[in-house]
Amino acid sequence: AQSVSQHNHHVILSEAASLELGCNYSYGGTVNLFWYVQYPGQHLQLLLKYFSGDPLVKGIKGFEAEFIKSKFSFNLRKPSVQWSDTAEYFCAVNAPNTGNQFYFGTGTSLTVIP
Amino acid sequence: DAGITQSPRYKITETGRQVTLMCHQTWSHSYMFWYRQDLGHGLRLIYYSAAADITDKGEVPDGYVVSRSKTENFPLTLESATRSQTSVYFCASRLRGETQYFGPGTRLLVL
Numbered sequence: 632a633q634s635v636s637q638h639n640h641h642v643i644l645s646e647a648a649s650l651e652l653g654c655n656y657s658y659g660g661t662v663n664l665f666w667y668v669q670y671p672g673q674h675l676q677l678l679l680k681y682f683s684g685d686p687l688v689k690g691i692k693g694f695e696a697e698f699i700k701s702k703f704s705f706n707l708r709k710p711s712v713q714w715s716d717t718a719e720y721f722c723a724v725n726a727p728n729t730g731n732q733f734y735f736g737t738g739t740s741l742t743v744i745p
Numbered sequence: 746d747a748g749i750t751q752s753p754r755y756k757i758t759e760t761g762r763q764v765t766l767m768c769h770q771t772w773s774h775s776y777m778f779w780y781r782q783d784l785g786h787g788l789r790l791i792y793y794s795a796a797a798d799i800t801d802k803g804e805v806p807d808g809y810v811v812s813r814s815k816t817e818n819f820p821l822t823l824e825s826a827t828r829s830q831t832s833v834y835f836c837a838s839r840l841r842g843e844t845q846y847f848g849p850g851t852r853l854l855v856l
Contacts, residue, residue: 665844673849674835674848675835675847677846725845732803733845735780735787736787737786737787738787738788
């Protein structure tokens with residue numbers, strides 16, 4: 632089975648600081664990659680996704696992520712966070728050629744201090 | 746556009762009782778999933794379904810039962826609830842190879 636690692640469990644930043652959340656996965660074949668966000672008390676919402684093409688993908692609310700195949704990584708970035716970005720962030724991987732399951736990381740809790 | 750809905754949103758039950766969590770989607774997505782979310786574990790897949798009448802176990806299926814008689818519904822049943830099944834349960838759906846969309850979740854407390 633594949634695994635997804637999110638090394639940052641809790642991140643605290645001040646508003647306007649830059650953000651980078653790490654995500655590494657274990658599967659060596661073709662992958663689809665996702666970042667989801669979960670605001671307090673809400674369900675998971677898609678931030679961005681990578682299926683193929685340009686490894687730098689842009690999502691909603693100013694987030695972007697870069698797929699680096701050689702490092703098995705898909706790190707999430709935002710140049711300037713806002714208080715409203717306080718949420719839990721989940722990285723997910725799907726290997727379309729091997730099955731239908733999504734594998735999620737354990738999540739990173741981001742707190743942005745005004 | 747209702748999307749994907751779950752009911753109930755909150756449930757308190759006692760150990761040993763049977764509980765059914767409902768999931769309904771209006772997109773005609775072929776795939777549906779049940780996850781539980783617990784601190785320190787992220788999201789773990791309980792069961793999934795590729796189509797009506799086709800279901801498969803995920804990472805943590807023990808103590809759960811699912812059915813999929815209709816494409817739009819995917820109920821999850823806890824046959825005899827245990828305290829360890831206290832969790833937040835999310836249903837999700839998608840088309841093959843596409844993005845997965847999540848429901849609002851059901852918070853279940855087993856006393």
